[in-house]
Amino acid sequence: MTTRPRILLIATGGTITGVAADRSRPSHYRAGRLAADALLAAVPELAGVADVTVRQPFSLDSCEMGPDHWLQITREVAAGMADNDITGVVVTHGTDTLEESAFFVDRLIEPCKPIVMTCAMRPANALSADGPSNLMRAFEAASTAALASLGTVVVANERIHAAAWLRKGDTLALDAFDRGGSCVGRCGPVEIDTRPRLPARAPGLLAGLARLPRVDVLWIGAGSSADLLSACLERGARGLVLALPGNGTLPAAWRSAAADAIARGVPVVRASRTGGGAVGAATDDTAMLFAAGRLGPPQARVALMLAIAAGLPARHFFD
Numbered sequence: 001m002t003t004r005p006r007i008l009l010i011a012t013g014g015t016i017t018g019v020a021a022d023r024s025r026p027s028h029y030r031a032g033r034l035a036a037d038a039l040l041a042a043v044p045e046l047a048g049v050a051d052v053t054v055r056q057p058f059s060l061d062s063c064e065m066g067p068d069h070w071l072q073i074t075r076e077v078a079a080g081m082a083d084n085d086i087t088g089v090v091v092t093h094g095t096d097t098l099e100e101s102a103f104f105v106d107r108l109i110e111p112c113k114p115i116v117m118t119c120a121m122r123p124a125n126a127l128s129a130d131g132p133s134n135l136m137r138a139f140e141a142a143s144t145a146a147l148a149s150l151g152t153v154v155v156a157n158e159r160i161h162a163a164a165w166l167r168k169g170d171t172l173a174l175d176a177f178d179r180g181g182s183c184v185g186r187c188g189p190v191e192i193d194t195r196p197r198l199p200a201r202a203p204g205l206l207a208g209l210a211r212l213p214r215v216d217v218l219w220i221g222a223g224s225s226a227d228l229l230s231a232c233l234e235r236g237a238r239g240l241v242l243a244l245p246g247n248g249t250l251p252a253a254w255r256s257a258a259a260d261a262i263a264r265g266v267p268v269v270r271a272s273r274t275g276g277g278a279v280g281a282a283t284d285d286t287a288m289l290f291a292a293g294r295l296g297p298p299q300a301r302v303a304l305m306l307a308i309a310a311g312l313p314a315r316h317f318f319d
């Protein structure tokens with residue numbers, strides 16, 4: 001006898017549970033308005049895929065989330081991993097900071113079953129809502145055991161993305177996640193196209209993790225003042241990510257400011273503001289000043305927060 005899959009749905013808000021005042025104007029809405037039950041009710045076809053256990057720790061616009069929410073989500077996911085009745089986990093989440101949450105979950109959990117995060121670019125009641133099909137695809141993906149080997153994935157717009165490399169590349173388009181090179185497979189039916197080498201994980205870390213240190217991201221414009229970096233240090237930043245032009249090139253004024261940070265024990269990561277590609281290592285990189293590689297600024301920040309919190313070398317989650 002084959003048992004039906006059981007999916008743990010962890011609903012956290014976002015546009016997928018958003019409601020627009022006018023269904024025909026989907027860019028004007030409030031995120032995180034509907035409960036998980038309403039999400040499920042909108043897709044009766046899910047009953048043909050799996051049974052569902054629902055958790056809704058909070059319902060937020062994801063721009064309101066931070067480290068405490070990442071921890072809460074990750075602990076809910078970990079409970080799903082430990083529960084023998086659960087086949088796979090689906091997390092619904094806002095698109096705006098999905099890069100951070102998905103990366104956080106991915107670094108802290110070595111999955112023994114699929115972990116699939118999903119979202120929507122248009123609110124639940126929009127004429128052209130994308131949430132229902134994303135949710136259906138996420139359930140199918142979470143019922144596909146082979147996906148566990150990819151780590152945490154994000155399903156959106158018929159694509160499967162590696163959480164580690166996820167980049168939101170558009171404010172409104174349905175294919176907002178398709179431009180950053182994170183796609184590893186396709187949906188309906190699930191097909192895995194590539195198995196990327198992912199950054200290091202630290203699954204044992206979750207149990208003792210309570211607070212994450214402040215790490216700031218600075219976006220560097222041409223000729224912008226390095227005073228910004230000093231302000232971050234004065235405010236207690238324990239790590240810095242610089243979203244630099246191009247291939248992470250550090251202007252001279254920022255080079256001396258970075259040296260000041262390093263002298264105070266604050267690591268500095270060279271990321272890129274371009275939104276795509278990897279930042280290559282420089283000959284003068286060190287353990288305290290180094291390239292973000294394929295991690296975009298949001299993930300580089302989370303990686304540094306985790307490394308500092310765990311007392312690991314700053315580069316741990318970058319390699």
Ligand code: SIN
Nearest residue numbers: 014015062094095096
């Ligand atoms: C959010 O991130 O919660 C709002 C935006 C979205 O989900 O697309």
